[in-house]
Amino acid sequence: MLYRDPAVLVIDKPAGLAVHAGPKGGEHLMLYLDALRFGLNRRPELAHRLDRETSGCLVLGRTAKALAALGELFATGLAGKTYWAVVVGKPREEAGTIDYALKKREKKFGWRMEVDRSGLASxxxxxxxxxxxxxxxxxxxxxxxxxxxIRAHCAAIGHPLVGDAIYGRGTGTLAGDRLMLHSRAIVLPLAAGKPPIRAEAPVPEHMLAVFQGCGWASS
Structure with missing residues (x-):
């Protein structure tokens, strides 16, 4: 548990755990939500989603009112989300903004998001x-x-995420075969006049050596 109050939970989702049941079944987060009631009559519900292989901060609402307010924050872009990723190569610039519309494309062997001017602004x-x-x-x-x-945008600028089987095929051999994407921190300005909710998720074990190799010094 990264954060808890009467309205909101922020948990540290492990990589490899889906947030919803998939068509093939298997373990998923919804099976464990009853254990996160902490005295309330209702179980918490997801305020947003993370991919199965993405680890880190995941926000849950504990009441209907909190869920509606959180949904508005995420829908309007007011939830501050910070992700850490390990990508192939080194960008020429120190920072930038990727402004590519994305559209879902159905493929013979599944689906993916692709850069497309007719897609959704991203x-x-x-x-x-x-x-x-x-x-x-x-x-x-x-x-x-x-x-x-993040996965589609990084691939579109020539720096796919390590371990990304959809947008960076063949990158898994560079640092293990797991996706190197971590939801590091979240900031939620939920209540007017009050400090925003803040939470930070520790880097998972399977990513430690790779981040350290790129210059991160854990405290």
Whole structure:
């Protein structure tokens, strides 16, 4: 548990755990929500989603009123989301904004998000935090909430995420075969006149060595 109050929970979702049941079944977060009641009559519900292989901060609403308010924050881009990613190569610039509309495309072997002018407006701010020359640690702030946004945007600028089986095939051999994307922090200005809710998720074990190799020094 990263944060808890009467209205909101922020948990540290492990990589590999889906938030919803999939068509093939298997373990998912919804199976465990009853254990997160902490004295309330209703179980908390998801305020947003993370991909199965993405770890880190995940926000849950504990009341109907909180869920509605959280939904508005995420829908309007007022929820401050910070992700850490390890990508292939090193960007030429130190920071930038990726402004590529994204559209869902059905493929023979599944679906993916692709850059398309007729798609939904999508903005991602990024900053280079460190690099070993072969791999780089990026801090990404999605200003919109499109599915696979960071993964598709980084691939579109020539720096796919390590371990991304959809947008960066073949990158898994560079640092293990797991997706290197972590929801590092969340800021939620939920109540007017009160400080925003803040939470930060520790870097998971399977990512530690890679981030450290790119210059991160854990405290």
């Amino acid at each position: 903005l991602t701010e990024w900053r280079l935090r460190g690099s070993d020359g072969r791999l780089s640690w990026l801090e990404c702030r999605p200003l919109t909430g499109r599915t696979h946004q």
